[in-house]
Amino acid sequence: MVGPGEQADTSQTAAFAxxxxxxTPVDDAEEPGGSAAEPPARAxxxxxxxxxxxxxxxxxxxxxAGAVIGLYVIPGGGPDPRPENVTEPTSxxxxxxxxxxxxxxxPALPTPPARPADALAPWAQQIGQILAVxxxxxxxYGYAQLELSRTDPSCHLAWTTLAGIAEVESRHGQAGGxxxxxxxxxxxxxxxxxxxxxxxxxxVLDTDAGAFDGDATYDRAxxxxxxxxxxxxxxxxxxxxxxxxxxxxxxxxTLALGRxxxxxxxxxxxxxxxxxxxxxxxxxxxxxxxxxxxxxxxGRRTRSIG
Numbered sequence: 001m002v003g004p005g006e007q008a009d010t011s012q013t014a015a016f017a018x019x020x021x022x023x024t025p026v027d028d029a030e031e032p033g034g035s036a037a038e039p040p041a042r043a044x045x046x047x048x049x050x051x052x053x054x055x056x057x058x059x060x061x062x063x064x065a066g067a068v069i070g071l072y073v074i075p076g077g078g079p080d081p082r083p084e085n086v087t088e089p090t091s092x093x094x095x096x097x098x099x100x101x102x103x104x105x106x107p108a109l110p111t112p113p114a115r116p117a118d119a120l121a122p123w124a125q126q127i128g129q130i131l132a133v134x135x136x137x138x139x140x141y142g143y144a145q146l147e148l149s150r151t152d153p154s155c156h157l158a159w160t161t162l163a164g165i166a167e168v169e170s171r172h173g174q175a176g177g178x179x180x181x182x183x184x185x186x187x188x189x190x191x192x193x194x195x196x197x198x199x200x201x202x203x204v205l206d207t208d209a210g211a212f213d214g215d216a217t218y219d220r221a222x223x224x225x226x227x228x229x230x231x232x233x234x235x236x237x238x239x240x241x242x243x244x245x246x247x248x249x250x251x252x253x254t255l256a257l258g259r260x261x262x263x264x265x266x267x268x269x270x271x272x273x274x275x276x277x278x279x280x281x282x283x284x285x286x287x288x289x290x291x292x293x294x295x296x297x298x299g300r301r302t303r304s305i306g
Contacts, residue, residue, distance in 0.1 A: 115240045117143035117251055126305050131298055134180045137172040140254040148258050155262035156269040162254055164295030166224055173224035173250055184240060184250040192221030212247055223248040225257050235259040
């Protein structure tokens with residue numbers, strides 16, 4: 001990982017830079033594979049992995065813009081979503097001029113909760129212009145880094161690692177011509193093929209009764225990170241505060257993946273720890289090299305942002 005103003009120590013990158021394979025989006029491969037389909041209803045590198053953490057000045061800018069970052073970035077905080085100054089409906093007059101009949105009061109419809117990752121919009125806009133990555137995706141990656149730095153500070157997960165994985169897996173929720181909507185869902189949603197053991201696909205029998213992936217016989221990968229139902233069940237979280245655990249939503253999926261990567265106790269600032277964490281998600285050096293290549297490129301190209 002190359003931080004702002006740091007110089008790359010190429011001796012530490014040799015293990016991956018040599019024999020690096022080009023990143024291959026999983027939607028073009030057989031496993032976990034994928035296509036756009038409808039889902040079920042509703043490191044200065046010094047022993048560091050590739051990437052770039054959010055610079056301190058970004059935190060300062062957020063603090064200046066939002067007064068207290070915890071109010072906007074950490075789940076559970078944020079502005080009160082309840083509408084203010086709601087006026088109760090008035091009682092209509094009875095036809096014929098008689099006495100009016102009181103109309104029962106109805107509760108005001110709730111407004112959608114504020115998406116915490118929206119606080120990173122200015123940062124994401126700058127990064128997105130350089131990397132040609134959807135801003136909604138970058139907000140999700142940056143938010144996951146911030147949240148995990150609060151809940152698991154020893155993990156040191158960087159947004160570039162999450163972005164590298166998302167590029168390899170689904171081109172940031174855009175595999176197969178899908179469009180990543182501002183709210184964080186791909187349209188159409190990304191669902192992999194059934195893992196039925198045919199055509200060189202692995203055999204993975206159903207683990208979720210079709211609740212997440214829509215099939216009660218076999219499992220299949222879901223959403224922008226191609227999460228399997230078993231992984232999703234273990235690490236699912238509502239990152240955008242909408243009250244739904246949604247593996248097809250990039251906010252929820254990103255933070256769930258971050259929780260998985262940080263679940264082993266490794267320090268992802270160290271190359272060995274970074275590689276071990278990635279292996280819990282997708283084992284094998286070819287995959288690690290693919291993610292490394294993308295994440296390191298993202299970090300180098302955005303090192304001056306902040």
